[in-house]
Amino acid sequence: MSFSPTVVDPRTHEGELMWPARVPEAILAEIERKLGSSGVAGQLQQRPSPRGGGIVKRAWFEKSFVSRLGLPARFDYLGISVDAAFKDTEMSSYVVIQAWGCLEAGRYLLRQHRDRMSFTATLKALTDESGSGMADRFPDYNVLLIEDKANGSAIIDTLSGKLRGVVAYEPRGSKMARAEAVAPQIEAGDVHLIHPDEDPGTEAFVAEWCAVPSGAFWDQVDATSQFLDYAAHLGTAKVSQEGFIVSEKLTVVRDYLDGMGGGV
Numbered sequence: 443m444s445f446s447p448t449v450v451d452p453r454t455h456e457g458e459l460m461w462p463a464r465v466p467e468a469i470l471a472e473i474e475r476k477l478g479s480s481g482v483a484g485q486l487q488q489r490p491s492p493r494g495g496g497i498v499k500r501a502w503f504e505k506s507f508v509s510r511l512g513l514p515a516r517f518d519y520l521g522i523s524v525d526a527a528f529k530d531t532e533m534s535s536y537v538v539i540q541a542w543g544c545l546e547a548g549r550y551l552l553r554q555h556r557d558r559m560s561f562t563a564t565l566k567a568l569t570d571e572s573g574s575g576m577a578d579r580f581p582d583y584n585v586l587l588i589e590d591k592a593n594g595s596a597i598i599d600t601l602s603g604k605l606r607g608v609v610a611y612e613p614r615g616s617k618m619a620r621a622e623a624v625a626p627q628i629e630a631g632d633v634h635l636i637h638p639d640e641d642p643g644t645e646a647f648v649a650e651w652c653a654v655p656s657g658a659f660w661d662q663v664d665a666t667s668q669f670l671d672y673a674a675h676l677g678t679a680k681v682s683q684e685g686f687i688v689s690e691k692l693t694v695v696r697d698y699l700d701g702m703g704g705g706v
Contacts (some may be wrong), residue, residue, distance in 0.1 A: 497654055503633070518546065522580065
């Protein structure tokens with residue numbers, strides 16, 4: 443049995459609204475901004491893949507590259523995001539530790555450490571006596587966000603009480619679903635990376651995101667989507683997080699940013 447359509451689309455040109463009296467252009471524009479191009483393609487146009495393919499485009503990152511000297515001197519919120527390995531071996535999957543700064547809607551990747559690390563090495567990359575751990579470099583951080591899976595659960599148990607602001611993050615949905623949920627923030631230009639001319643690690647970061655969903659690695663994507671999802675629910679600069687109140691903007695000393703590309 444073949445299907446014969448009984449309704450003819452009355453629209454005559456690209457972009458014409460179906461029912462402007464019900465959904466005015468201004469309202470639709472806000473819906474599209476929140477959904478992002480991937481969401482618009484799937485939910486509004488019934489085309490699960492947007493024209494051009496992929497859920498994230500390189501051009502979305504490129505328009506928001508910043509120089510180190512162009513970084514804000516102060517942030518509303520500082521967070522560290524950890525995507526841990528699945529096995530306690532040196533040759534397991536990559537571990538990614540990121541430091542993020544939030545200023546209004548902007549999300550700035552300040553530093554990233556990506557390497558194959560054991561459980562012990564991961565702890566050292568977060569804090570050690572030499573002061574070179576991520577939490578040591580950003581002592582004013584507000585939250586240390588660790589995925590409560592794999593080695594992450596053991597890291598949470600070990601660091602709770604030793605470092606402040608340790609929060610277990612329970613991922614919601616699949617890796618793909620989490621990436622799609624934060625993609626509109628990237629498309630909107632809210633996610634800022636150090637320009638590749640200053641940080642070679644930026645190229646690999648962008649490449650991994652643009653390879654979703656078919657890329658071999660997701661560790662940078664997972665750490666990023668984890669923090670962006672968490673930050674999206676902060677609401678304002680004054681946040682109560684398990685009794686910790688953020689009442690003032692935090693200063694990021696320039697020295698923290700030295701060698702941001704190291705270990706990526």
